[in-house]
Amino acid sequence: MLRPNMYYADLKDSYLFYNIAQKTKKYLEDHPGAHLYRMGIGDVSLPLCDAVIEALHIAADDQANKQSFNGYMPECGAPFLRKAVKDYYGSRGIELAEDEVFISSGASDELGDILDLFDRSNRSLIIEPAYPAYVDANVMGGREIVHLSSGRDNGFLPLPGEDTEADLLYICSPNNPTGAVFSREQLKAWVDYANKNGSVILFDAAYEAFIEDESLPHSIFEIEGARTCAIEICSLSKTAGFTGTRLGYTVIPHELERSGMNLNKMWVRNRTTKTNGVSYVIQRGAAAVFTPEGQKQIHQNIAIYKNNAKVLMKALDKLGIWYTGGKNAPYIWMECPKGMGSWEFFDLLLDKVQIVGTPGEGFGKCGEGYFRFSTFGDPDDTAKAAELLLGLLG
Numbered sequence: 001m002l003r004p005n006m007y008y009a010d011l012k013d014s015y016l017f018y019n020i021a022q023k024t025k026k027y028l029e030d031h032p033g034a035h036l037y038r039m040g041i042g043d044v045s046l047p048l049c050d051a052v053i054e055a056l057h058i059a060a061d062d063q064a065n066k067q068s069f070n071g072y073m074p075e076c077g078a079p080f081l082r083k084a085v086k087d088y089y090g091s092r093g094i095e096l097a098e099d100e101v102f103i104s105s106g107a108s109d110e111l112g113d114i115l116d117l118f119d120r121s122n123r124s125l126i127i128e129p130a131y132p133a134y135v136d137a138n139v140m141g142g143r144e145i146v147h148l149s150s151g152r153d154n155g156f157l158p159l160p161g162e163d164t165e166a167d168l169l170y171i172c173s174p175n176n177p178t179g180a181v182f183s184r185e186q187l188k189a190w191v192d193y194a195n196k197n198g199s200v201i202l203f204d205a206a207y208e209a210f211i212e213d214e215s216l217p218h219s220i221f222e223i224e225g226a227r228t229c230a231i232e233i234c235s236l237s238k239t240a241g242f243t244g245t246r247l248g249y250t251v252i253p254h255e256l257e258r259s260g261m262n263l264n265k266m267w268v269r270n271r272t273t274k275t276n277g278v279s280y281v282i283q284r285g286a287a288a289v290f291t292p293e294g295q296k297q298i299h300q301n302i303a304i305y306k307n308n309a310k311v312l313m314k315a316l317d318k319l320g321i322w323y324t325g326g327k328n329a330p331y332i333w334m335e336c337p338k339g340m341g342s343w344e345f346f347d348l349l350l351d352k353v354q355i356v357g358t359p360g361e362g363f364g365k366c367g368e369g370y371f372r373f374s375t376f377g378d379p380d381d382t383a384k385a386a387e388l389l390l391g392l393l394g
């Protein structure tokens, strides 16, 4: 008799975004025509930049002619895009081989799929509060999860302890939801731990392009020793507004081996079996992100989000509220005022000033008492929301 994957029964329903949607819907039913300041979800609001749009149009036309038409693309990525990503890392002093770069349809896809490389008996360490997909992908795979809580005392940047025992280590920096960024020294502690214990770091660099403090690492491969213990998963979703266009990349160094198995070769085998590559048109659009013009334009968009962050941070500073993030990340993670719970604060903001944010509790138990603002929203709305916060909490 067929047996489904019974680990799905262990998944907890994620009520977070459902509850937020229900509460905002009810508010709008009770207050028809009210304007909501939406700073909850992490989707981008600006369109793709001109360089990308132009490349997409040209690529669509390529598909109209026999001479320039492309059928199946190479499973691990088009050579032109693998090279563009390699050169992007090279511009920051990280030497990669082109075949260490794998092109994907996005970071979420990879964060789930990459688990194919690891035995079910491995324990996965997840630093909380965390991006919810890490936990769920591991529950579906039947893996034991080690929840590592973080808090204000360590700036939401915990390090491995004497008693840490885990095989797969999820590190997201800059972090969603906290916006906190690990320093080189802190990442070195994780790299040393992984090399010493034979663990593998899954480094989620989805927000690297938001780092403005030059002393902070954009990539785990800036850290000595990472080539023997880390996989980096990245995305153009937030960097270049590709949330609906879909493109990501994954770096697996040749040196990464465990029990005589080479993880780069295993991933080639996996991709050539389980995918037929990413669309030619989208890969052309993505390659435009890495041109000088593309880089300039995406950073103009990022600057708009960063200005949103500045406006909100200024208001929180005036209010004397503790927070992380905002400077090197598109999220601000604030302590709820007056010891309020995170849903209590959500309700207060919605009822009194029509601001919608995300309660920290939705990212793990230790997120209780905190609240996340996304800075991907409309600049006018963000400025007004900052004013309203000052009026409400000042």
Ligand code: PLP
Pocket (backbone or CB within 6 Å): 042, 105, 106, 107, 108, 109, 131, 172, 175, 176, 204, 206, 234, 235, 236, 237, 243, 247, 248
């Ligand atoms: N990783 C983190 C930390 C994210 O916050 C997100 C999206 O919000 C992703 C990965 C997913 O990125 P993608 O759109 O490439 O699937």
